[in-house]
Amino acid sequence: MGRITLDHIAKAYGSVEVLNDINLKIDDGELVVFVGPSGCGKSTLLRLIAGLDQPTAGDIRIDGAIVNRVPAADRGLAMVFQSYALYPHMTVRRNMAFGLENSHMPRKEIEARITEAARMLEIEAYLDRRPGQLSGGQRQRVAIGRAIVRNPTAFLLDEPLSNLDAELRVTMRAELASLHARLKTTMIYVTHDQVEAMTLADRIVVLRGGRIEQVDTPLNLFNKPENLFVAGFIGAPNMNFFPGQVEETLPDGLSVSFLDGQKTPVKAATNSGAAMGAVTLGVRPQHLHLAQDGEPQIPVQVRLVEALGAETVVHATASGGERVLAVLPGQPAIAKGDRIALSYRRDLLHAFDGDGMRLAGN
Numbered sequence: 517m518g519r520i521t522l523d524h525i526a527k528a529y530g531s532v533e534v535l536n537d538i539n540l541k542i543d544d545g546e547l548v549v550f551v552g553p554s555g556c557g558k559s560t561l562l563r564l565i566a567g568l569d570q571p572t573a574g575d576i577r578i579d580g581a582i583v584n585r586v587p588a589a590d591r592g593l594a595m596v597f598q599s600y601a602l603y604p605h606m607t608v609r610r611n612m613a614f615g616l617e618n619s620h621m622p623r624k625e626i627e628a629r630i631t632e633a634a635r636m637l638e639i640e641a642y643l644d645r646r647p648g649q650l651s652g653g654q655r656q657r658v659a660i661g662r663a664i665v666r667n668p669t670a671f672l673l674d675e676p677l678s679n680l681d682a683e684l685r686v687t688m689r690a691e692l693a694s695l696h697a698r699l700k701t702t703m704i705y706v707t708h709d710q711v712e713a714m715t716l717a718d719r720i721v722v723l724r725g726g727r728i729e730q731v732d733t734p735l736n737l738f739n740k741p742e743n744l745f746v747a748g749f750i751g752a753p754n755m756n757f758f759p760g761q762v763e764e765t766l767p768d769g770l771s772v773s774f775l776d777g778q779k780t781p782v783k784a785a786t787n788s789g790a791a792m793g794a795v796t797l798g799v800r801p802q803h804l805h806l807a808q809d810g811e812p813q814i815p816v817q818v819r820l821v822e823a824l825g826a827e828t829v830v831h832a833t834a835s836g837g838e839r840v841l842a843v844l845p846g847q848p849a850i851a852k853g854d855r856i857a858l859s860y861r862r863d864l865l866h867a868f869d870g871d872g873m874r875l876a877g878n
């Protein structure tokens with residue numbers, strides 16, 4: 517079992533608060549990804565769970581039992597670091613065996629576990645090499661293999677793929693996904709990479725400044741970000757944000773004006789604090805399209821076109837100087853300097869109140 521519960525966890529280094537009131541329940545077998553800007557506390561939180569550091573306040577439970585005072589080696593968890601941290605003078609086999617030998621596991625059992633892990637990770641051919649004789653991807657697999665042979669309650673992985681080149685990352689990402697599907701062991705995975713987070717996670721935890729901003733499935737975070745920060749953080753390229761002004765209340769929401777002459781209804785509880793103030797409208801670059809007759813038109817001037825083949829990224833400026841980013845499918849005939857009209861689907865707009873919180877109903 518690998519149920520991990522964080523209960524009001526805080527961590528300070530001296531007077532510097534790094535984590536604040538973190539509450540999280542991770543189910544057995546779940547793959548949970550921590551994301552957030554550099555310095556937000558992802559690694560610190562992982563280290564607290566691993567037992568490599570102590571929380572200043574709060575409880576960490578594994579399968580219901582408080583482990584705050586249990587040393588790292590006795591928590592039954594295996595950590596994989598970005599740096600691999602392999603022993604350079606030992607062969608792959610010895611690297612994988614080392615931790616098990618220290619726990620006095622019988623030789624036969626150690627051999628069996630190494631054989632099984634090596635088969636799973638397709639590193640059988642390298643068992644007698646040293647890490648220096650391996651590629652980055654092979655080293656990464658050895659680091660993961662060393663974690664697997666310990667048969668841990670949960671895997672804790674801190675940016676395990678960030679040293680690899682783009683192509684290898686894609687391969688290893690798929691391998692990790694199928695590994696998790698086979699082992700069904702709880703995994704907590706820290707990454708900077710949006711695609712990794714979206715594709716691997718059962719749930720994503722978005723952290724900012726030592727606090728949890730939102731926890732949800734990848735698609736719920738994408739479709740219903742609870743606040744401006746999550747809306748801007750999840751999804752690439754970033755969501756466009758436009759300041760809006762509430763013009764009037766409607767039976768089930770608000771009428772909001774934005775950009776030059778745009779007006780849209782927005783669903784909201786009309787007694788919400790936003791009732792007559794400023795709001796922010798968000799629209800993802802992929803949710804803008806070239807305007808057809810009869811649709812709302814946002815006139816823009818194109819500043820830059822990035823043709824990626826399958827899609828085209830258009831950087832543009834609206835009439836009030838607002839920057840607009842659109843990702844259009846295919847290869848539309850658009851060039852720098854062109855004046856074009858973009859449009860949007862009202863049901864794909866996101867609306868946030870003056871405090872940056874998602875308006876209810878949207």
Ligand SMILES: Nc1ncnc2c1ncn2[C@@H]1O[C@H](COP(=O)(O)OP(=O)(O)OP(=O)(O)O)[C@@H](O)[C@H]1O
Pocket residue numbers: 529532534552553554555556557558559560561
């Ligand atoms: N031993 C320490 N003493 C003081 N401050 C620390 C210590 N370790 C980490 N911090 C601070 O805690 C904050 C969180 O660090 P952490 O390494 O958890 O961030 P992170 O989210 O993993 O960032 P990154 O994405 O860059 O790896 C940072 O501001 C960091 O400077």
Ligand SMILES: [Mg+2]
Pocket residue numbers: 558559560
């Ligand atoms: Mg980190």
